[in-house]
Amino acid sequence: MMDAPDPSAFAAPPMAEQERMVEAILFACDHPLSAADISARLPQGCDTAEALAQLRRRYTGRGVVLMRMGDAYALRTAPDLGWLMQAERVENRKLSRAAIETLAIIAYHQPATRTEIEEIRGVAVSRGTLDQLLELGWVRLGRRRMTPGRPVTFVVTQDFLDHFGLESARDLPGLQELRAAGLLDNRPMPGQADQAAEDDEALDGPVRGQSELFED
Amino acid sequence: MMDAPDPSAFAAPPMAEQERMVEAILFACDHPLSAADISARLPQGCDTAEALAQLRRRYTGRGVVLMRMGDAYALRTAPDLGWLMQAERVENRKLSRAAIETLAIIAYHQPATRTEIEEIRGVAVSRGTLDQLLELGWVRLGRRRMTPGRPVTFVVTQDFLDHFGLESARDLPGLQELRAAGLLDNRPMPGQADQAAEDDEALDGPVRGQSELFED
């Protein structure tokens, strides 16, 4: 690694160094810069025009080009490679609260039936919520539960694990651990503890959810 | 202007062209891309690893360099030119001493349980410390330890590597010395050996922690 040139030094850095500096500035800046903008950032005595000219030559025929727009400069990917960038346009959409809660319940209690999800959330699960999770590929159908009505169950997928950086759904922290990690703000009111224990039992009973792993 | 290569062509483009493509893809993106991500966007038959290696050589000593973090790659400005980028500087939330130590312990002992962190620091992990590290995206949940109680473990992330310019957790400063000095061992308190068998921590035996990261 080269030493950082002292910006206050009298003598301008060598041209090769000036070119690197311009390259780094143009790369990191979030908008095109005029030659004057660039000069203002460089040490005294630099020849910005020459550095820009050399940089432009260096990038000729590369995957990246130095473009001039008006009197400003920016580094851009080569226009002929635009087709490579097709997969890039990503619109971010935040998952709805209903969806994230449903997803959380499935992740923590899988395999989980719709009824179980509704029971924990306390409201009906809309068709669209599960559809969305299925479509995202984060949830899939599991085995039917061997109980009256043989309801379908939902489980989380490998994609889900990948997206959330988990090795397995079993690695999700349980309530106690969430609390210990400071992720859980409200603590159950005294006297609510029994209620909570019952709930867990109700779930663990015929269902054999993952909760047993987490609650001890 | 060159013609756009037909992505559906049978023969892979020449290596120089593959290198340009990788250059453009990485240049357009502000976050690290895995070799697999890059391959997925290149035409069939490209040698991504070779293209990356050539690109890395090409950018050696430039104002922008190809950095590797884990199995991912990104272009970043050369660290010695940081002083030119005052305008782009992002103020990081100041981490508490506890958070910094906790981060280091996770990085050097990963996967690390909360109990291990507390044992090393000799004090309880305070509320909000792990929360903060998780939120920064520098730490994530690892696999649960296969010991009684199956405690949750924490490991460092690709974002962590990216932030500190590390190619892999192997490159953590001083790691070899610490290992050689036995300071990454898991040594139970003498006399607690028999009790340790039932204890969360000791079951993994003396070889534990990062070794699993390095032995493949």
Next chain:
Amino acid sequence: MSDDWDNIDDRRAAEALIVDVDGFEGPLDLLLTLSRSQKVDLRRVSVLQLSEQYLNFIEQARSLRIELAADYLVMAAWLAYLKSRLLLPPDPAEDGPSGEDLAAHLAWQLERLQAMRDVAARLMGRDQKGRDFFVRGQPEAVAITRKTETQASLLDLMRAYARLRTRDEFRPYAFNRSDIYALEAALERLARLLPVSQDWASLQQFLPEGWGKAGQRRRSALASTFAASLELAKQGKVEMRQADAFAPVQLRGRETP
């Protein structure tokens, strides 16, 4: 581990106190600071001397009526024990680790803590993103195809779950699943049974086992089964009849042409 999680409250309270003990972060931190006064390599630190220093410190804190966290007192008790093991000739009848072994372990723990602090400082001294090196300032997204990426982080997920499991008191609507027979379940059951029941049979006969007795369970099963039979009748898979008002409802499967 469960112990650790259970008394988290106590520990948090203890933590608040620790901060008050001259800014030391726990007994190990205090020991490490004290060991520096010996001005030797941590590997050659005199644990005996260190124990005395620690015990003196605790004694002093007590005389100043500083309230000490339990951790500090536990460590003090342990060090007092260690001191006695180190000073007294070993008792051949006594099992367990020698004083030297215990002292060596403590020295190792201190060395490890110091080592972690050193590497933490080295880590933070590295070139950092956004401070020393920088990402592409104008990421390009020149796409033709649009892809919607749904954002949700693991933290969101864990918080959602934590929120759900701790707001029982606010539950607007909940029911006990064991006494509810879902419509979907009834539909499935009927659809399965009908092809084999070509004779008229009363609705009650289609109730699932264990649901026909009485009370809420029966009501739920009856309602769901009835609703399910209406749905199947609409689809032409079942015929229904009723002799009179309040007479038993009968149904039979209908062969679909």
